Amino acid sequence: MNDMRIADRSVDANAAKISARDVNVHYGESHALKGVSIEIHDRAVTAFIGPSGCGKSTFLRCLNRMNDTVAIARVTGTILLEGEDIYDRRVDPVQLRAKVGMVFQKPNPFPKSIYDNVAYGPRIHGLVRGKAELDEVVEQSLKKAALWNEVKDRLHAPGTGLSGGQQQRLCIARAVATSPEVLLMDEPCSALDPIATAQVEELIDELRSNFSVVIVTHSMQQAARVSQKTAFFHLGNLVEYGDTPDIFTNPRDPRTESYITGRIG
Structure with a gap:
């Protein structure tokens, strides 16, 4: 593993964006996540690694209450976003998901135009006043997703007509259009070819200057x-x-060393 290129490491050690304490998740009788406590930093990329079925995606889905959509899921413990309990009854999960955006494993653009994909969130959350402001948000979001120059002349073409890598960057543009504080990515490159993967990885590094980014990945090299x-x-x-x-x-734990050296997983 010594030949791996390592990302720039500058992190504000005191800037915890998300604090989780003793988080447990049960799916019916199955205890899927066991007492997880972690602090996730602002303006940094945090990678969750581990074998399939180890709980990393389950925990990621706790961070924007996506597990609320699973009838048999039960989440206990505390998750604070900048000191506020995201599981407080007064918290609207829809509003939370505007602040904690998510990009999924498989690119999933809406069956709408490129423009309308990005404009969707700002429209439904009432974040813009008028067409000119919406145009600006769409342009800036596509620029943040490194897609503007490729699509600026065909904004009204269907998003589903883009290549796989472009579709994933469109989904990233859609996620950042609501000005989230945190961006969650669940294996965002697993369906992409190596060139598109490199583009998305480069983008992730740029996004951390504005967001706290959490990525689930099967690839230790990517992490x-x-x-x-x-x-x-x-x-x-x-x-x-x-x-x-x-x-x-x-690594301090022998299980970590075993996974990294390929003995488990």
Whole structure:
């Protein structure tokens, strides 16, 4: 693993964006996530790694209450976004998801134009006044997603007509259009070719100057390339969490070392 390019590591150590304490998730009788406590930093990329079924995507979905959509899911513990409990009854999950955006494994543009894909969130959340303001949000969001120059002359063409990598960047533009504080990405490159993957990874590095980014990835090389912090999950437990170089070169837990060296997973 020593040949891996490691991302820039500058992180404000005191700037916890999300604080989770003793988070448990049950799906019916199955205990999927066991007592997870973690602090996720602002303006940094945090990678969740671990074998399939280890709980990393389950925990990611806790951060914007996507597990609310699963009838048999039960979440306990505390998750604070800048000190506010996101599971407080007074918190509207729809408003929360505007602040904690999500990009999924498979690009899923709406069956609408490129423009309307990006404009959707600002419209439904009432974030803009008038067409000129909406035009500006769409342009800036597409620029943040490194897609503007490729689509600016065909904004009214269907988003589904773009290539896979472009569709995923469109979904990123759609997520950032509501000016979220946190951007969650669930294996955003797993359906993409190597060139599109490299483009999205470069984009993730740029996005962290404005957002707290959390990425679930099966690729340890990707985690090393894009993240400043890495959390290793195994069998529903958060085994180890720390600076990415330390996790990959000097893990404290033998389970982490076994996963990184390929003995488990």
